[in-house]
Amino acid sequence: MAPDTSKTASLPVLDTLALLDRAFTQADYAINITNNQGVLIKVNQAYLDLYKFTSESEVIGKTQKLIRSPHTPDSIYKDMWQTILSGTTWRGNLNNIARDGSEVFVHLTISPVRENGEIIGYMGFSLDRAQQVLLERELFHANKLVVLATMGAGLAHELNNPLASILLDAEYLRDLFAAPESSIDWPTASLAANSVINGVERMKKVLEHLLMYSRKEGGGGLKHSTLTSTQLIEDSFLFLERQLRSRGIAVELELEDNAFIHGNRTQLESVIHNLLANSRDAFEGRKGEKFIRITTRQYENGRLEIEYRDNAGGISPSLLPRVFEPFFTTKKELEGTGLGLAISQKIVVEHGGTITCESENGETAFHIHLPGRKTESTPESDFLDE
Ligand SMILES: Nc1ncnc2c1ncn2[C@@H]1O[C@H](COP(=O)(O)OP(=O)(O)O)[C@@H](O)[C@H]1O
Numbered sequence: 001m002a003p004d005t006s007k008t009a010s011l012p013v014l015d016t017l018a019l020l021d022r023a024f025t026q027a028d029y030a031i032n033i034t035n036n037q038g039v040l041i042k043v044n045q046a047y048l049d050l051y052k053f054t055s056e057s058e059v060i061g062k063t064q065k066l067i068r069s070p071h072t073p074d075s076i077y078k079d080m081w082q083t084i085l086s087g088t089t090w091r092g093n094l095n096n097i098a099r100d101g102s103e104v105f106v107h108l109t110i111s112p113v114r115e116n117g118e119i120i121g122y123m124g125f126s127l128d129r130a131q132q133v134l135l136e137r138e139l140f141h142a143n144k145l146v147v148l149a150t151m152g153a154g155l156a157h158e159l160n161n162p163l164a165s166i167l168l169d170a171e172y173l174r175d176l177f178a179a180p181e182s183s184i185d186w187p188t189a190s191l192a193a194n195s196v197i198n199g200v201e202r203m204k205k206v207l208e209h210l211l212m213y214s215r216k217e218g219g220g221g222l223k224h225s226t227l228t229s230t231q232l233i234e235d236s237f238l239f240l241e242r243q244l245r246s247r248g249i250a251v252e253l254e255l256e257d258n259a260f261i262h263g264n265r266t267q268l269e270s271v272i273h274n275l276l277a278n279s280r281d282a283f284e285g286r287k288g289e290k291f292i293r294i295t296t297r298q299y300e301n302g303r304l305e306i307e308y309r310d311n312a313g314g315i316s317p318s319l320l321p322r323v324f325e326p327f328f329t330t331k332k333e334l335e336g337t338g339l340g341l342a343i344s345q346k347i348v349v350e351h352g353g354t355i356t357c358e359s360e361n362g363e364t365a366f367h368i369h370l371p372g373r374k375t376e377s378t379p380e381s382d383f384l385d386e
């Protein structure tokens, strides 16, 4: 039987408006409407609840900057404004700040509202992602544990080699005390002392990183800091360098100086670490020249590109589209989790970047693009800063 539409069809205009008003006011989604300058002109109850405002008057006439969090990279706002100014809908995940200062994680959709083809305002829908974020945090932590587990054997090497050379140098220095003063070669002694210091410093760094990885990050957003791309790449090798070297894998780095990135250091390092661990695994049992080549480049707009390449045999075209899928692995049960690239992609995307994978002629290449440190603001983000 056809539904009876006579009632709705015969609603007077006023009732339709009232109905729309009820629907807007009572919707579960937090909804906000701004004018075309981004100034809030209407929000619903769910919006007030989500951001912990007590009345509409606290938000009307202000811009969305009211709830802007320092944990959301500028690049996300830039992308958002570029998209909506061009008349298309923007969707993405970001952190906002509630009136009491607490972080709110939302999935936000913003669409232009048009009249006669012209954009007269924007409509935003925010969905609370608190539960999902908790699960993702657990997943990131699980990945760190996977990274820690793969470090196992490598870690012993990383600590053993500096220890062995420290011991040799220290013994040499001790023996100097028994030697006649005139026979002492001071420049060599000074080199030995420096090599003890360097060895200890390297071990200290390895241990600091180990602690950094094993620490569980609490709520309130992940800690972001500014780091150079060189620091990021070099530190990612800390636990794997000797494993790669002992397998005859040449590491070629071509790193741009003075390229800065703003992000979570542990997470970004674990991205490069995952790529290195995958190359190490893919080289297993292969003969001939083996290389891993990492090149970084910074573009005019600050964007940083990391090209990661190895010649470990490549990935077949039928499997290539699947490598970023969670749990996709070609490794034996206890050797692969299939989470490495899935989580790496998630980390890069959460930093406002992209990661892609190509493979041909026995080589695999990953291209990572990350927003670099911004030197000057763009009209789009100024727009929001009003
Ligand atoms: N550098 C590489 N060379 C060849 N295959 C790779 C490379 N990196 C990743 N892969 C493929 O992608 C799959 C997924 O990688 P990943 O998500 O890190 O999970 P896992 O390493 O646990 O298998 C690997 O099992 C492997 O088949």
Ligand SMILES: [Mg+2]
Pocket (backbone or CB within 6 Å): 274, 277, 278, 338, 339, 340, 341
């Ligand atoms: Mg892996």
